[in-house]
Amino acid sequence: MLAMVLIGGLLGFLIGGPVGLLIGGGLGYWLVRRVRRSMLGRLAAVQKQFLESTFAVMGCMCKADGQVTEAELEASRQLWDRLRLGEEQRAKAREDFTRGKRDDFDLDAELAKLKPIIGSQPALRQVFLQVQLAAIAADGELHSAEHEMLMRVVRGLGCSEAEIAQVEAMLRGAAEGGGAASHEVSLEDAYQVLGVSSDASDAEIKRQYRRLMSENHPDKLAAKGLPDNMREVAKERTSEIGNAYDRIRKARSADAA
Incomplete structure (x- = not known):
């Protein structure tokens, strides 16, 4: 902000002297404030859409096998607790979750709204998918219909083949670890x-480990549109990356011994 004020003031001074200095500095300040408000407005809109789509797709994923189990409902409630949603936010989350469960829910249309927001941000996509994985793994079973829908979501978001392989590994980890990020993954999945x-x-x-840890840092993701409520989920993602790296290091150290 200070730089723009100084530049505006300097240009104003060169054109109109002391009076121009004041006018130019004021215009620079006004311009910076306007740009900042516009950026914050766009960021708020991105965060709102991210949350709405997260819970709507979550409802759809839970209904993929034909019914939403009590374990899946409890997983959604636990997620809302972890995200520290206020009463109003929680009510909106329930509304979106219910919307996703409906038979007439248009998954492809929902993904089309989300893709422009996270389509070019692999780290944001992974956080979004982390939530969906936790939801469908909550009842301890992974049905073929759930897997099929997850792959539909992954491809609908424009994930690369490498990312799809990562999601498959995350899916196996969620199934074996009950959705926990702390269990030890297999070496292949790592x-x-x-x-x-x-x-x-x-x-x-x-x-690669350092790159992923940097890309998935909660602060960096927040600047790209990750809602503040989702920071805990982002931390789980970094934990998963760290666990995978440690698993590989241990295996390679044992082979070298």
């Missing part, structure tokens, strides 16, 4: 989570 080949060098794996 490579998939990091998006690297088992033939990759230690240096390559370390670089």
Whole structure:
């Protein structure tokens, strides 16, 4: 902001002297405030759509096998608790969840609204998918219909084949660990989570780990549209990345011993 005020003031001074200095500085200040309000408005709109689509798709995912189990309903309530949603936000989340459960819910249309927001942001997509994985793994069973719908969501968001492999690994982890991010993944899935080949060098794996940790940092995701409520989910994602990296390091250390 200060830079724009100084630039505006300098240009004003060159054109109109001391009076121009004041006018130019004021215009610079006004312009910065206007741009900032516009950016904040867009960010708020992105966050609102992210939350609405998250809970609507979550409802649709839970209904994929024909019914929403009590375990899945409890998982949704626990998520709202973890996100520390206020009463108004919780009511809106229930409304969107119910909307997603309806037979006439248009999943493709919902994904079309979400894709422009997170389509070019792999880290945001992963947070969104993390929620969906937790929802369908809540009852301890992964039905073929749920898997099929998850793949439909993944492709609808424009995920690459590498990302699809990561989601498959996350899905297996959610099934085996009850949705927890702290369980130890298999070595094969650890490579998939990091998006690297088992033939990759230690240096390559370390670089990829650091890149993913940077991209998935909650502060960076917040600047791209992740709602503040979703920070805990983002932290789970970084935990999953860290667990995968540790699993690979342990395996390679054991092989080298």
